[in-house]
Amino acid sequence: MNKIENRAWTSDTVAADLERAIHEHRLPPGTKLGEDELGEAYGISRTLVRAALLALSHRHLVELKRNRGAFVAQPSALEAREVFEARALLEPRTARSAAVRMTEADLAVLTANIEEEHAALDGGDNGRALLLSGQFHLEIARIANQATIANFISELIARSSLIIALYWRRRAALCETQAHHALLDAFTRQDGDAAEELMKNHLLDLVASLDLRNVIQPPASLREALKR
Amino acid sequence: MNKIENRAWTSDTVAADLERAIHEHRLPPGTKLGEDELGEAYGISRTLVRAALLALSHRHLVELKRNRGAFVAQPSALEAREVFEARALLEPRTARSAAVRMTEADLAVLTANIEEEHAALDGGDNGRALLLSGQFHLEIARIANQATIANFISELIARSSLIIALYWRRRAALCETQAHHALLDAFTRQDGDAAEELMKNHLLDLVASLDLRNVIQPPASLREALKR
DNA sequence: TGGGACAGAATTGCATACAAATTTGTGTAA
DNA sequence: TTACACAAATTTGTATGCAATTCTGTCCCA
Structure with a gap:
């Protein structure tokens, strides 16, 4: 190599x-x-x-x-659900905290992030877009000024990327930028209620875009998987 | 050694x-x-x-x-507050989930835990009592059947032990067993509302029993600490 | 032709050796 | 006596070597 x-x-x-x-x-x-x-x-x-x-x-x-x-790692469907349940517990309230603490500088960072993600998508670089999308969520936790929670969210976001790789159904384009724009609006208004609600729904949409029924489960051992 | x-x-x-x-x-x-x-x-x-x-x-x-x-580790007062804010975000809702899923076997485990903790306190083994108290909280997360969240809570509980070592004001005895008994009652009734509320208040009591004003902060560098 | 045993190759698990940094101790000069 | 410089000792940082395990390919035999 x-x-x-x-x-x-x-x-x-x-x-x-x-x-x-x-x-x-x-x-x-x-x-x-x-x-x-x-x-x-x-x-x-x-x-x-x-x-x-x-x-x-x-x-x-x-x-x-x-x-x-x-x-x-190859998260199982069960693990995938758990990860998003954890995010549902942490991120909406964190978004609320971030909203009320939001400064001009913070808004600028988030705006720049969204624009970069858009550019990445236009350039066909889906990997980079996914990374930037994660960084958007992480930045919110940072703005909420909760390093401990931000650490947890950071891990959950990275694991979500694995989950998306395994379970995302390609039907519609990830309309994440839509949701991120809406969140940005709420942040601009420092509207905590709206931010919390938008984040909650954004996460629900994300889970809905996954196909966690087909338990593709463990390619763990080929020997077992290919029996018969 | x-x-x-x-x-x-x-x-x-x-x-x-x-x-x-x-x-x-x-x-x-x-x-x-x-x-x-x-x-x-x-x-x-x-x-x-x-x-x-x-x-x-x-x-x-x-x-x-x-x-x-x-x-x-020697968590700072800031870190201590963050740890308990994270717990406040995770544990009440987890207690609710646990309450509705509670089985006889689960109740037995929790009851045994409380009794052991009592015995440890009587025996003057505060360290063991603290460990058992943490295990009570962890067991709840396990019962809630959320391994991912339980992992986070496990870390937060261990860090809380460090925080208690540094910031607990010895005034009153840790009346944890009281709160745990009340939680057990709610669990017995499978009363999710009560469990969530009790856990929330239990965590608030815990924070209230700490003295996070006196920022004992960093013995980090003796050189700096002993200047003047 | 297919299955199983065996040997060689490749890869990980762990201990150890050496290099680099820090701490501690000592001596010298002001 | 105090401050500084320098050397010895201790401790951590990283690489490497050997043992143990797993993987892969081959050969033999049914």
Whole structure:
């Protein structure tokens, strides 16, 4: 594998780089993440790679199978529902808090984000659009000034990206930008009630855009899956 | 340091053992966790110790200072408030879900927990009582059947133990068992409304029992702290 | 032709060795 | 005596080596 870049990688920056790649669907669910391969790619030893993979496994983005290696996680339909239930518990109230604390600078950041996402979609870069969409949600948590909750939301958003990769039904285009625009309006008016309600519905729409009935469940073991 | 026990430790079990010790206040905030020391205590190499410390740092129970080592975390007053705000967001609704799903077996587990906690308090083992109190909250999340949310709550509970170690004002005895009994009653009646309300108030009482005004803040650097 | 056993290759698990940074201790000069 | 500089010791950061496990390919036999 090619060397990625000549910079001083640490386990933290490697983990962040991998998380970004996962979030952008450049590393789809189930991808094997070999230690030697990654070590060579980043120009570091397996020690640091393992630390990075361990960190990602704690965020449920990577699954470590003993003596088998690390794989990009494949959330089950059950897990997918749980992730969105957790988001439904955290994000609407966080959006409300953010709304009442909103400053001009914050609005500018969110606006820029939406525009970038639009550009990415026009350019056909769906991965980048998805990453930006996640960053929109994360930025709201940051504005709400709740680092602890923001951490949880950050993990949930990244896991949502895996869920979308696995369960999104392509019917309609992700009309996320619509919902984000509506939220931005509420934020501009510092309307907490509206922000909370919009976020709640936005998350419900997201779940509705998934197909969690067909329990594609575990490609876990090919041996089991292909029996018969 | 003495060897702790002759069993096959892994990074996971070591992390769990350390977390328990932290939760029980056997390892108070600020304690230095030297790699060699721990490695000898558990009879394992520094490699596994580092993996365990890394896991605990991801749960915000241990702070890793580069080139300085690992220390039991010392949450700031700000962080303390955030942790309880997060709990206030997650636990009341989770208690409601648990109430409606409650089975006889679940009730038995919760009852046994309360009794054990009582026994621990009588025996003067405050650490164990605190651990059991946390497990009561965690068990509720488990009963609610939301593994993802339960994970978050598990982390928040452990961090709360650190917060109590740092900020609890000893005035009155922790009248937690009172509140837990009341919750148990609501659960017995499968009364979701009451459970949610009781949990909300229980958490408010907990915060009220802390002294977060005196920002004891950072013994972070002795050099800075002892100036003048 | 298909199944199973076995051997070699590849990969992970863990310990250890060495490098780098920090802390601690000592000596010297003002 | 105090402050500073420098050296020794301790501790962490990272790479590497070896053992253990799993995977893959081949051969033999039914």
